[in-house]
Amino acid sequence: MKNLTRADCEALDRDDPLAPIRDRFDMREGVIYLDGNSLGPPPKDAAERVRRMVSDEWGAHLIGGWMQNGWMEMPLKLGDRLGRLIGAAPGQVAVVDTTSINLFKLLAAALRMRPDRRVILSVQENFPTDLYMIQGLIELLGNRHDLRLVPEAELTEHLDESVALVTLTQTNFKSGFVHDLADLTAKIQAVGALTLWDLAHSAGAFPVDLDAAGADFAVGCSYKYLNAGPGGPAFLYVAHKHQELAHQPLTGWLGHANPFEFSNDYQPADGIRRHVCSSPGVLGLVAFEAALDALEGVDMAAVREKSITLGDLFINLVEARCANHNFTLASPREANPTPPYGRGSQVSFAHDQGYAIIQALIARSVVGDFRAPNIMRFGFTPLHMRYIDVFDTVEHLAQVLGRREWDVEAYRERKAVT
Ligand SMILES: *Cc1c(COP(=O)(O)O)cnc(C)c1O
Numbered sequence: 001m002k003n004l005t006r007a008d009c010e011a012l013d014r015d016d017p018l019a020p021i022r023d024r025f026d027m028r029e030g031v032i033y034l035d036g037n038s039l040g041p042p043p044k045d046a047a048e049r050v051r052r053m054v055s056d057e058w059g060a061h062l063i064g065g066w067m068q069n070g071w072m073e074m075p076l077k078l079g080d081r082l083g084r085l086i087g088a089a090p091g092q093v094a095v096v097d098t099t100s101i102n103l104f105k106l107l108a109a110a111l112r113m114r115p116d117r118r119v120i121l122s123v124q125e126n127f128p129t130d131l132y133m134i135q136g137l138i139e140l141l142g143n144r145h146d147l148r149l150v151p152e153a154e155l156t157e158h159l160d161e162s163v164a165l166v167t168l169t170q171t172n173f174k175s176g177f178v179h180d181l182a183d184l185t186a187k188i189q190a191v192g193a194l195t196l197w198d199l200a201h202s203a204g205a206f207p208v209d210l211d212a213a214g215a216d217f218a219v220g221c222s223y224k225y226l227n228a229g230p231g232g233p234a235f236l237y238v239a240h241k242h243q244e245l246a247h248q249p250l251t252g253w254l255g256h257a258n259p260f261e262f263s264n265d266y267q268p269a270d271g272i273r274r275h276v277c278s279s280p281g282v283l284g285l286v287a288f289e290a291a292l293d294a295l296e297g298v299d300m301a302a303v304r305e306k307s308i309t310l311g312d313l314f315i316n317l318v319e320a321r322c323a324n325h326n327f328t329l330a331s332p333r334e335a336n337p338t339p340p341y342g343r344g345s346q347v348s349f350a351h352d353q354g355y356a357i358i359q360a361l362i363a364r365s366v367v368g369d370f371r372a373p374n375i376m377r378f379g380f381t382p383l384h385m386r387y388i389d390v391f392d393t394v395e396h397l398a399q400v401l402g403r404r405e406w407d408v409e410a411y412r413e414r415k416a417v418t
Contacts, residue, residue, distance in 0.1 A: 009387035022384045024294040032389045034368040037346050037379030040227030043294040046287050053286045074285045087209030094272050095235045102219040102236040103133045105248035110165045110194045117164035123152045127169050163193040171201035171344040176331040178341040182213035205345040207300040228288040252277035306382035307345040308335040317394040325401045346379045359411035360400045370418045
């Protein structure tokens with residue numbers, strides 16, 4: 001891609017079939033938001049939908065709302081709708097709990113299905129919560145399992161018949177590298193192991209096809225590319241083929257076959273419902289529904305195409321405009337419209353003053369983020385980002401560097417959330 005001018009970027013925006021989707025989100029004037037990969041912006045009607053739920057459902061119907069407004073059915077109903085975005089046929093996805101809790105539930109379910117195997121295989125680059133949840137579960141199970149952590153690039157060399165389960169985050173949160181989900185699932189299953197995919201930076205970012213890959217289990221969160229709000233309900237996927245044998249350990253009453261019989265003995269519900277543990281968090285689910293509505297009719301292949309163009313444009317402009325500032329591309333340069341995707345929907349650059357540079361950009365209302373030790377992370381979220389946003393970001397970045405705006409004491413002190 002040649003280096004485009006601002007006028008070229010304006011022309012790209014005029015021709016962009018996804019441009020009207022931006023209007024579905026509450027985007028603030030004067031802010032360039034490159035952190036939709038960490039917390040998506042609110043869908044425009046999320047506030048009104050939550051207000052209406054409180055007033056017209058909760059207020060008007062009180063306890064009757066559970067039936068009249070279908071609150072109890074929301075985890076599975078919204079799961080089926082989310083399925084369209086992650087390639088899951090109905091009946092395999094529930095919108096419940098948090099990503100970490102869902103990891104715990106499905107890790108435990110998967111280990112029970114491979115009682116003779118002792119190894120959980122993952123990669124050193126995995127997201128910490130995934131590793132921490134595995135460590136906690138291993139301890140709970142009496143330290144009978146080993147967590148084997150290997151470099152991302154060597155994963156397949158470590159597949160053998162001792163492996164019960166391979167847990168991977170499809171998209172590396174620092175580099176944006178995307179594992180080939182179908183190819184790896186096949187290789188993992190060839191040694192008799194199960195797969196548990198974390199789709200945190202994948203769902204809503206590009207097409208994911210769990211069923212076509214024959215994946216076993218998956219989890220993911222809703223507040224990144226899915227825009228369901230801070231701490232919004234997460235999701236889990238259990239393939240139909242495993243639903244009879246998959247038993248998760250958080251056996252709450254709403255995963256019971258007949259919760260309102262109030263029996264003293266737990267008996268799991270059939271299908272995906274047994275993975276619901278508690279009363280649904282309806283306020284969060286209402287925001288989640290607004291987020292799914294904002295994605296309604298959006299072609300994920302078109303989202304992928306635009307995300308590649310935005311990312312390529314950013315890389316080219318940064319390398320052209322910031323050439324003398326020691327930026328090292330920390331993401332795959334290649335990005336493909338179909339798997340293997342290579343780069344996902346973010347671009348990272350490594351720089352030893354990365355934290356301060358990000359702070360200086362935020363002071364200019366250009367919002368990216370930072371991941372220790374030295375990664376500047378820029379998310380490309382085609383639903384609400386414009387090509388001119390990329391152009392202007394690099395303009396701001398060049399000025400921040402040229403004027404050494406990052407070189408102030410206040411920008412060196414790390415905040416609690418980076
Ligand atoms: C963001 C993220 C999570 C979030 O976990 P929570 O339990 O929802 O806080 C989990 N895994 C990955 C890979 C993530 O990027």
